[in-house]
Amino acid sequence: MSRSFSMKLCVGSLLTVVSTVCASVPSLEAPACSVGKGTVQYDKSVPDKASFPKTQVDICYDDTSIHATFTAFEEINYYFNESQTTNDAIWAYEVMEWFIYHGTNDPQTYLEFEVSPNNVTFQAWIYNRSKVRATGAPMDTSFLTQPLVDGLTAETTLDKEAQTWVSAAKIPLGLFNVDDGQAKGTSWRMNFFRTVVSPDTFPDQLLGAWSPTNESNFHMTPFFGHVEFI
Numbered sequence: 001m002s003r004s005f006s007m008k009l010c011v012g013s014l015l016t017v018v019s020t021v022c023a024s025v026p027s028l029e030a031p032a033c034s035v036g037k038g039t040v041q042y043d044k045s046v047p048d049k050a051s052f053p054k055t056q057v058d059i060c061y062d063d064t065s066i067h068a069t070f071t072a073f074e075e076i077n078y079y080f081n082e083s084q085t086t087n088d089a090i091w092a093y094e095v096m097e098w099f100i101y102h103g104t105n106d107p108q109t110y111l112e113f114e115v116s117p118n119n120v121t122f123q124a125w126i127y128n129r130s131k132v133r134a135t136g137a138p139m140d141t142s143f144l145t146q147p148l149v150d151g152l153t154a155e156t157t158l159d160k161e162a163q164t165w166v167s168a169a170k171i172p173l174g175l176f177n178v179d180d181g182q183a184k185g186t187s188w189r190m191n192f193f194r195t196v197v198s199p200d201t202f203p204d205q206l207l208g209a210w211s212p213t214n215e216s217n218f219h220m221t222p223f224f225g226h227v228e229f230i
């Protein structure tokens with residue numbers, strides 16, 4: 001129940017056509033969870049598109065939430081900091097990240113959700129005025145402080161024999177002003193990321209993305225893929 005196709009992302013001025021750069025951003029259709037799911041896989045690093053451990057994301061929606069299941073294949077490190085808890089800087093270690101915006105344009109404000117192999121979550125609104133985290137432009141973070149009360153949850157399973165970790169996350173539609181039962185037909189911009197790092201390589205991370213950014217920076221919204229809830 002998934003489909004991937006390309007849409008054009010063009011950057012540059014009409015007056016300087018020579019410098020115009022076009023890149024592809026991927027698209028995904030995701031159905032109601034009662035029907036199926038939309039699936040994407042990626043295995044390329046950011047920004048150099050070298051090989052990266054295979055990663056899968058399955059997306060669907062129900063009456064109240066968006067569901068995403070993140071599957072990390074070829075995992076060897078399972079590296080997290082056990083002293084960290086909700087909304088700490090878990091992104092410095094190994095995480096799955098999900099950037100979400102309800103709409104079709106390149107957003108300045110979006111939700112950043114992360115989960116680590118020990119099931120700790122990070123959830124915050126990001127205001128990224130430049131859309132690419134440009135030097136000197138405002139970039140602010142507003143944490144959601146009661147994720148379990150709000151309905152942002154994760155269930156995480158590690159299988160070291162199989163070299164996988166799986167986190168099944170839920171995010172309420174209401175955070176994006178989509179009322180209960182109204183998700184069908186809505187359009188979204190999203191990107192999915194994974195970080196890979198071990199105690200030996202810390203703090204240098206290997207980064208991977210569904211829609212690869214052109215810098216070692218996930219906060220570049222022109223690269224967000226298109227997601228349609230069908």
Ligand SMILES: *[C@@H]1O[C@H](CO)[C@@H](O)[C@H](O)[C@H]1NC(C)=O
Pocket residue numbers: 081082083084
């Ligand atoms: C883990 O996090 C704590 C709290 O932020 C920090 O003091 C400590 O240095 C971190 N440990 C490692 C191994 O990075």
Ligand SMILES: *[C@@H]1O[C@H](CO)[C@@H](O)[C@H](O)[C@H]1NC(C)=O
Pocket residue numbers: 119121148152153154155156157
């Ligand atoms: C992970 O955290 C969620 C809340 O987000 C909790 O319901 C669950 O029991 C935790 N444990 C595992 C192993 O997923």
Ligand SMILES: *[C@@H]1O[C@H](CO)[C@@H](O)[C@H](O)[C@H]1NC(C)=O
Pocket residue numbers: 011132214215222
């Ligand atoms: C990456 O893309 C952004 C926006 O699409 C652009 O502004 C930036 O110059 C590009 N960076 C590099 C290193 O090509």
Ligand SMILES: CC(=O)N[C@H]1CO[C@H](CO)[C@@H](O)[C@@H]1O
Pocket residue numbers: 133134135136137138139140141
């Ligand atoms: C709060 C925050 O992350 N600010 C950053 C905004 O982006 C600039 C440029 O990348 C950084 O220097 C800031 O630390």
